[in-house]
Amino acid sequence: MNKEVVIPYGAYWSTPFVRWQGSLSHLHSLHLAAHVAQAELGRRGIDLKAIDSGILGTTVPQKGAFYGVPWVTGRMGATHIPGTIVNQACATSVRGMQVAQSEVQTGQSDVVLALMADRISNGPHVFYPAPSQPGGTGDSENWVLDSFNCDPLTGLAMVQTAENVAKEYGIATQEQHDWVLCRYEQYQDALANDSAFLKRFMSLPFEVPDARLRKTVTTLTGDEGITATTQEGLARLKPVLPDGTVTFGGQTHPADGNAGMIFTSRERLAEFTSRPELLITVTAIAQSRVEPGFMPKAPVPAAQKALKAAGLEIAQIDAIKTHNPFIVNDIVMGREMGLTAQQFNNFGCSLVWGHPQGPTGLRSVIELIEILVMRGGGNGLYTGCAAGDTAMALVINVKEAK
Structure with a gap:
């Protein structure tokens, strides 16, 4: 059984993304994700009883996370x-979108909720017992910071992978800063007309609850912690590593937030969409891995594989979004695929609004869908790197339902 899988227009959402140690730092990420999902599904008139499966994407453990989807949906x-x-x-x-799509396509489920959530703030400190060692002393790690600072395979910090790629491609600091300025200017378009673009998928103002989810402690008008960026300000920044090129301006910041999306079959589309004339489908998904220590190169081969699987050339793509923890990622993609900075990441990207890890890609795909809808349809490409010098990419299509 191979059903046609669709994403109902409007049956998705994202919270604002908030710089770590900001307004979401006191909240259990899975408690908040359940709280937000319940409210967002209610706003869309989607009955929880209609959902028969869930996919939870999360990368930073929270207390009780062992119980996973049944706990969150409960x-x-x-x-x-x-x-x-x-x-x-x-x-x-x-990957979560791929699993959700597969469940519907193979008939395992009819309606799947893909829910992505992380809190990078206040990540856990993990102790691993080692009773065979002298005194029983074990090993420990700071889940978030140690992962940023050391790939256990290569021993390299993530920023070093960006420097490795910058050196290979001859990417200087000034070129990086030029592309960074473009990305921040693109994000300003998302804030125009009282954040009209963001309000297409984000409930604003966003009421931040207390830890018990009982009362509102503050209200957000959009993403929190965006750094005001100018050419003069960037010029004052020094590279993070000695003799390097990547400054703090040329990389993203850790953040907190969540996002959700419904997947269903073509037959049940009308139950969940706010625009039944639109048909939104994922037409290809691909992955890649490059040589150790060169993570920012990985999105390009993933994108190329996804395009090939979809039977498309880059010239047939109408909108592109990337997860770009380093602007080096985008410069490499521009060179390899013949793109200017202005040709992708319109309305913003993770370089600007931050990186809560699990939900970052889903927000990007949601924005990609909205851009395609605003254009009247077309093909969209999303690609982004991941730890271990890997990447995943997908091609999405928006067209008129017939």
């Missing part, structure tokens, strides 16, 4: 929904 009041956890670092969203 907190939403949907104790009938089973499901699975997906954790593939920064590629978690695309």
Whole structure:
């Protein structure tokens, strides 16, 4: 059985993304994800009883996370929904979307909720017992910071992978800063007309609850912690590593947030979409891995594989989004695929609004869908790197339903 899988227009959402140690740092990421999903599904008139499976994408453990989807959906009041956890670092969203699509396509489920959530703030400190060692002393790690600073395979920090690629391609600091300025200018378009673009998929103002989810403690008008960026300000920044090229301006910041999306069959599309004349489908998904220590190169081969699987050339793509923890990623993609900075990441990207890991890709895909809808349809490409010098990419199509 191979059903046609669709994403109902409007049956998706994202919270604002908030720089770590900001307004979401006190909240359990899975508690908040359930709280937000219940509210967003309610706003769309989607009955929880209609959902028969869940995919939870999360990369930073929270207390109780062992119980996964049944716990999260149970907190939403949907104790009938089973499901699975997906954790593939920064590629978690695309992998989660692939699992959701596969469940519907093969007939395992009719309606799947893909829910991605992470809190990078206040990540856990993990102790691993080692009773065979002298005194029983074990090993420990700071889950978030140690992962940023050391790939256990190569011993390299993530920023070093960006420097490795910058050196290979001859990418200087000034070129990086020029592309960074373009990305921040593109994000300003998302804020125009009282954040009209963001309000297409984000409930604003966003009420931040207390840790018990009982009362509002603050209200957000959009993403929190965006750094005001100018050419003069960037010029004052020094590279993070000695003799390097990548400054703090040329990389993203860790953040907190969540996002969700419904997948269903073509037959049930009318139950969940706010625009039944639109047909939104994922037409290809691909992955890649490059040589150790060169992570920012990985999105290009993933994108090329996804395009080939979809039977498309880059010239046939109408909109592109990337997860770009380093602007080096985008410069390499521009050179390899013949793109200018202005030709992709319109309305913003993770370089600007931050990186909560699990939900980052899903927000990007949601924005990609909205851009295609605003254009009147077409093909979209998303690609982004992930830990371990890997990447995942997908091609999405928006057209008139017939």
